[in-house]
Amino acid sequence: MCPGVVSCADIVAVAARDASAAVEGPSWGVELGRRDSGAAFPSLAGSDIPNPKDDLKTLISRFRKKGLNSREMVALSGAHTLGTAQCFTFRERVYGNETVAKDVIDPNFARKKRRMCPASGGDRLVQPLDPMTPTSFDNNYFKALMLRKGLLASDQVLFSGGSTDGIVREYSRNGGKFKGDFAAAMVKMGRIGVLTGSKGQIRRTCSKAN
Structure with a gap:
């Protein structure tokens, strides 16, 4: 796999694009040339990842700090058309004790x-x-939000009477627009915090620094 030539960061970026295309999702041009970090900071990584209980204001703030706007945030959240969540991340929502996000939930879904x-x-x-088509990259995630069937509180707040409701409606009606915006947002996100030139390293083993 070209040790010392192709970075782990580039491998992950290409794999994300190919995984999307493999399940009928969009494809995009991956900008290559990233280098890997010489150290790992789990605490910093955790602080950047949205919390499943985040309210809309907090989500928008988290993405804005990375240079991503609300539309890009909603588009990237659409990646939840795939994947699963562990019980502890949505227990409070389905048992009716959610206090962080002032959202509603379909009773039968709960x-x-x-x-x-x-x-x-x-x-x-x-x-x-995605309760509808969990193995396909499509816009049913957004349709589920409109039916109050978002699994995570941080999903449902995207459609809860706030500033992003219109974007969710648009994507629920137009899967092509969602996929196009998702691809563009992935390219933009792929430029965040990139190490190039003499910065960083090309890791010999992706799980640890050289």
């Missing part, structure tokens, strides 16, 4: 998820983020 996620224990049990 009851179904409670059967899959006990009130205590089973933290690592998983459920699909």
Whole structure:
């Protein structure tokens, strides 16, 4: 795999694009030439990742700090058309104790998820983020939000009477627009904090610095 030539950062970026295309999602040109960090900072990484209980204001702030606007945030959130979430990340939402995000939830959806996620224990049990087509890259994630079937509180706040409702509606109607905006946002996100030139290193083993 071209040790010392192709960085782990570039491999991850290309893999993300190819994974999207493999499940009927968009493709985009990946800008190459990244170098890898010489150290890892888990605490810093964790501080940048949205929390499943974040409200809309907090989400917008997190993305803005990285130079991404609200439309790009909603488009990138559409990646939740794939994947799963562990029980502990949505338990409070489906059991009606969510206090961080002032959102609503479809009662039948909540009851179904409670059967899959006990009130205590089973933290690592998983459920699909997209309840409609969890293995296809499409716009059903946004349709689910309009039906109050967002699994995470941080999903549902995108459609909860706030400033991003219109974007969710647009993407629910126009899957092509969503995919185009997602691809453009992925390119822009891929330029954040990039190491090039003499900065960083090309890791010999991706899981650790040289």
